[in-house]
Amino acid sequence: MTTLSRRQFNALTLSTATLAALGPAAGLFARRRADAPSTLFEWRETVGGAKVAFGEGGNALLVMSRGQSMLIDCKHPGLGATLRREAEAYGSPLSMVVNTHHHGDHSGGNSAFTKDVPLVAHARAKPRIIAQTEEMLGRSQRVLQGLEGGDKPASKQVIDEVKAFIDSVAGIKGEDFAPTRLIDQRMEADKFGELEVHFHHIGAGHTDNDLVVYFPSLNLVHMGDLLFHRNYPFIDLSAGATTMGWQESLREVIKFCDDQTVVIPGHGEITDVNGLAAQIEFFNKIREVVKHAKDVESMTKEEVMKLTPGAFEGYGLEQIRPRTLGAVYDEMVGTR
Numbered sequence: 001m002t003t004l005s006r007r008q009f010n011a012l013t014l015s016t017a018t019l020a021a022l023g024p025a026a027g028l029f030a031r032r033r034a035d036a037p038s039t040l041f042e043w044r045e046t047v048g049g050a051k052v053a054f055g056e057g058g059n060a061l062l063v064m065s066r067g068q069s070m071l072i073d074c075k076h077p078g079l080g081a082t083l084r085r086e087a088e089a090y091g092s093p094l095s096m097v098v099n100t101h102h103h104g105d106h107s108g109g110n111s112a113f114t115k116d117v118p119l120v121a122h123a124r125a126k127p128r129i130i131a132q133t134e135e136m137l138g139r140s141q142r143v144l145q146g147l148e149g150g151d152k153p154a155s156k157q158v159i160d161e162v163k164a165f166i167d168s169v170a171g172i173k174g175e176d177f178a179p180t181r182l183i184d185q186r187m188e189a190d191k192f193g194e195l196e197v198h199f200h201h202i203g204a205g206h207t208d209n210d211l212v213v214y215f216p217s218l219n220l221v222h223m224g225d226l227l228f229h230r231n232y233p234f235i236d237l238s239a240g241a242t243t244m245g246w247q248e249s250l251r252e253v254i255k256f257c258d259d260q261t262v263v264i265p266g267h268g269e270i271t272d273v274n275g276l277a278a279q280i281e282f283f284n285k286i287r288e289v290v291k292h293a294k295d296v297e298s299m300t301k302e303e304v305m306k307l308t309p310g311a312f313e314g315y316g317l318e319q320i321r322p323r324t325l326g327a328v329y330d331e332m333v334g335t336r
């Protein structure tokens, strides 16, 4: 995890409202590819030739089959065109795009796809995505600043793509970001190329509209933000998050995984079923920490938010730790 510069950290902490709408926006400035600047995202191959795009938002997954490709998650606003160009450079045009949930670091690039590619999301994601449109448009300016600044500015092509998005903002409406195929069942199966794909919505967890996307024949699953692998998780109580529900979702996913399953988190490194179990355990431990602080040490919420639990040493997204602790406190005392 790249450490944020003071300027970047300040930029992130200036607007908590923006952060609340975007989720863990700290990923915004994370990890620019250092060795080969020919792509903005760091594309890493995984099982079955699928590729994971790291950096500039939640982890995206590109799966290819029979000359078509499917993309799961769309990065920050302004980056849709770049993401699409880099994904399709692998040779297969996109025939399906998915949002694992509405947060802007997973759906911000949507408008680059919705006109000609079916975009799948949970039914409850749609109104939330439309409601955050103005925020997304404003946010793209900050994405551009992030790409232009720093030690390794993005390529001219990427900068031009983001600027073109910003120039077109006046003509972009909420509907341009909106998913066009809505999932409202606990599990829906579909076919993509020769692959079967399962969309699971087990219940509210990270938000009220989380989708888990599973490819049984590849034994590959994208968890969206139900997994912040070895990172402090963003618990979006305002969007219906519940850590108990979150754990339940993880337990249900573990049931269809085995020890070979490749697990893609929304944030963090590629992992396996142990990463899912560790996320369940994270919530058990952090509840213990907060309960002890509150009931035994009589700490206020503000004091709890300043804790640095030793059990999570080395966890990334350290800058959202206070909010993680605060959300667990709020959940415990019943104020949400």
Ligand SMILES: [Zn+2]
Residues within 6 Å of the ligand: 023, 024, 101, 103, 206, 225, 234
């Ligand atoms: Zn999220």
